[in-house]
C-alpha cells in the first residue's frame with residue numbers, strides 16, 4: 469500500500485489487523501491501540517480518503533490502498549499541522565493517547581466540512597473516546613484547527 473505518500477510492502481498473516489501491521493511491520497507507532505474492538509477510535513487513520521478504525525479491518529484489505537497516518541499529517545519534522553497546533557493551544561490533549569485518532573478524525577471532518585459548527589464537531593466525536601479531557605478542549609481544538617486551516621488556505 470501507499471503510506472503517507474510512500475509505497476510500502478510487508479508480508480503479513482491473513483489474520484493481521486491493519487493497526488498491527490502499521491505498528492509492528494511499518495514502525496508507525498503513532499497509531500495507537502486502545503481497545504482492539506472498534507470502540508475507542510485511538511487507531512483512526514485515513515484510508516483512500518476516509519477515516520477508519522484500523523483495528524476493524526485486516527491489513528490485507530488495505531492492499532493497494534492509499535493510507536494516511538498521524539505521521540503523515542505534519543508538513544515536515546519541524547512544523548506541526550495547524551490542527552495539531554490547535555490541539556496544543558486549547559488543552560485538547562492531556563495524556564495524548566487518544567490524540568492521533570482525534571486529529572485524524574478532525575482532518576476527515578474538516579475535509580468534508582471546512583467550517584463545521586460546534587454541534588457537528590460534537591456529533592463527529594461519538595466514535596472516539598478520551599478518558600482525560602472531558603472533550604471540551606477537543607471540541608475547541610477542532611473548531612480552532614478548522615479556522616486555522618481555512619485561513620491557511622486563503623493565504
Ligand code: FES
Nearest residue numbers: 502503504509523
Ligand atoms: S483500537 Fe481501534 S477503535 Fe480502539
Ligand code: FES
Nearest residue numbers: 562566598599600
Ligand atoms: S488525552 Fe488522554 S485519552 Fe484523551
